[in-house]
Amino acid sequence: MNKVVLTGRLTKDPDVRYTNGGNSIARFTVAVDRRFKSKDGNGPDADFPGVVAFGKTAEFLERYFHKGMKINLVGRIQTGSYKKEDGTTVYTTDVVAEEVEFGESRGSSDQNNQKPGGHPDSKNEWMNVPDDAGDDLPFI
Numbered sequence: 389m390n391k392v393v394l395t396g397r398l399t400k401d402p403d404v405r406y407t408n409g410g411n412s413i414a415r416f417t418v419a420v421d422r423r424f425k426s427k428d429g430n431g432p433d434a435d436f437p438g439v440v441a442f443g444k445t446a447e448f449l450e451r452y453f454h455k456g457m458k459i460n461l462v463g464r465i466q467t468g469s470y471k472k473e474d475g476t477t478v479y480t481t482d483v484v485a486e487e488v489e490f491g492e493s494r495g496s497s498d499q500n501n502q503k504p505g506g507h508p509d510s511k512n513e514w515m516n517v518p519d520d521a522g523d524d525l526p527f528i
Contacts (some may be wrong), residue, residue, distance in 0.1 A: 390464040392483050396420035404450040414446035441485040458491030
């Protein structure tokens with residue numbers, strides 16, 4: 389079985405691109421704290437796996453997630469390789485996100501670093517979702 393469960397914070401806004409066919413692809417990195425620190429205190433305290441998401445999940449990420457937000461995701465490890473122009477082979481390892489959700493409530497997240505229009509206003513913690521948005525949201 390190939391299953392990954394991660395909780396961490398986005399290191400930057402998701403980079404979402406669209407193919408000529410209209411398919412969306414989001415790429416981002418998540419800072420995931422390690423369970424144990426190194427004994428000498430000099431080792432890293434976090435890992436930074438690269439994550440890729442497709443379709444509605446990518447569009448959901450683009451709309452509602454930004455740098456510093458806590459994210460929970462379930463996915464799988466995918467490896468690959470490609471040849472550079474100089475003939476050297478580059479090996480890749482990514483987490484393919486299949487499910488994503490908010491890792492904390494809006495009140496817990498950084499209020500100063502939100503995308504305009506993508507989040508609720510400061511008076512109300514709930515966002516008004518348009519009646520016709522059902523097809524755009526992956527959790528409805």
